[in-house]
Amino acid sequence: MNTKDEQRVKLDEILKSLFAVSKKVLITMMNSLFKENFDVKMAEITFENNEFVSDDYDIIRGDLFLKISKGNKPYHYHIELQTKNDSTMVIRMFEYGFKKAKELAKNYGNVGETVIYIPKQLVIFVEQNRNIKDELKMKLIFPDGQEIKYTVPTMKYWEYSDIDIMQDKMYPLLPLQVFKLRYKMEQVKNKHGEGSFELKETIMEAKKISEVISKEGSQLFNSGEIDGDDLHRILLAVANLFEYLNTKYGEDVKLNEEVRSMTKTLYDPAVEQRGIEKGIEKGREEGMEKGIEKLILKQYSKGLSIEYIAEINDLDVEYVKAVVKNNIQ
Incomplete structure (x- = not known):
């Protein structure tokens, strides 16, 4: 091949x-x-x-x-x-x-x-x-x-x-914004030749668009429109499409490294932050559940019936029974 x-x-x-x-x-x-x-x-x-x-x-x-x-x-x-x-x-x-x-x-x-x-x-x-x-x-x-x-x-x-x-929420098609420039690059190469200043400018335009699309993908992730794997695929496609164009029309290896570094910089902190947020949310839920259990046990120790505790706290009777059973031997 x-x-x-x-x-x-x-x-x-x-x-x-x-x-x-x-x-x-x-x-x-x-x-x-x-x-x-x-x-x-x-x-x-x-x-x-x-x-x-x-x-x-x-x-x-x-x-x-x-x-x-x-x-x-x-x-x-x-x-x-x-x-x-x-x-x-x-x-x-x-x-x-x-x-x-x-x-x-x-x-x-x-x-x-x-x-x-x-x-x-x-x-x-x-x-x-x-x-x-x-x-x-x-x-x-x-x-x-x-x-x-x-x-x-x-x-x-x-x-x-x-x-x-x-x-239009066609998020997987975002990286193609980078590839659209191939048509322009071909026109510039035919008019000004390989290695021309104009062609190098077009490569830099592709690099700028790569950065814009990558940031938009990160924003979609932060807003919950896409998940971590979706973001990874979008950023990977952006980097690969830029590398394809740069290799074909520019051959500046340093630019490939810069774009890949940029996408990694966006991906790692975004995923890490989402993990932190999920951890905080989970902690809040667990904390709230422990607080409810503590309230149930306190009311039960005061002599209130399980049925009455469930009624005044708007809880399921079976849930209250399980809490009491698991905590009082």
Whole structure:
């Protein structure tokens, strides 16, 4: 595998890692992307198989297939993250969707009619491209003249700022703000050449955006919107995406170290602080419980009945009985 292929594999891994976040964050993002309203507490979400055998017996892999269960009803979704567009994209989406539909196919009714459901699909295009429309379109024409229009909505990520992503609660997509600059870097390199002052300036712009996104991720963690693992994934993606761009266009190893150090500085204290806060909260709860137990025992020693203690303190009778039993031999 040559260096270019290695970079491509690493980039794909970085992009796909953005979806390996907590259930709460993932469902919230899916609600926004697909205009759904799943209740985070009630719905369950699972990753589905994303590997299929092609007609040439090769393994083809989609980016993300998810199932969100609402009660006993499953809903299936398919997302592809693309850096560039080509005329075959809509065909690939149809192939992915149809193979997943075959995998999920069931036989309904007495007539033996096979019903297959194509997952809800979305293509997220990261880089600016004026040829990308709001939908990918394809028309299927059968020998009998029957026509079926197949469409897949697209998300033009380059049109979204970090503020937009935050407002729409698509937090796992925040690190892509760094990657958006690849388009600009390519334009600057073609115009001014490698090692140019203008290209170095663009690298520094990417470094600044990396810092902004990292701080926003830390703020989301502190406000309870994401958990520690989510923050870690966001910061790791930011550092890796910056390193990918810097290696490709800048090659300043020192900048890679500075960005990684910055993300670590944000992550460690944030997680430590949350641990302290949880410890304090737990201590308060334990302290409150001990205070209640002390009150129960004091009232019981004064001759009050267990039933009366439960009534005046708005406590469960069985709880009062357990406290008395455990503390009075």
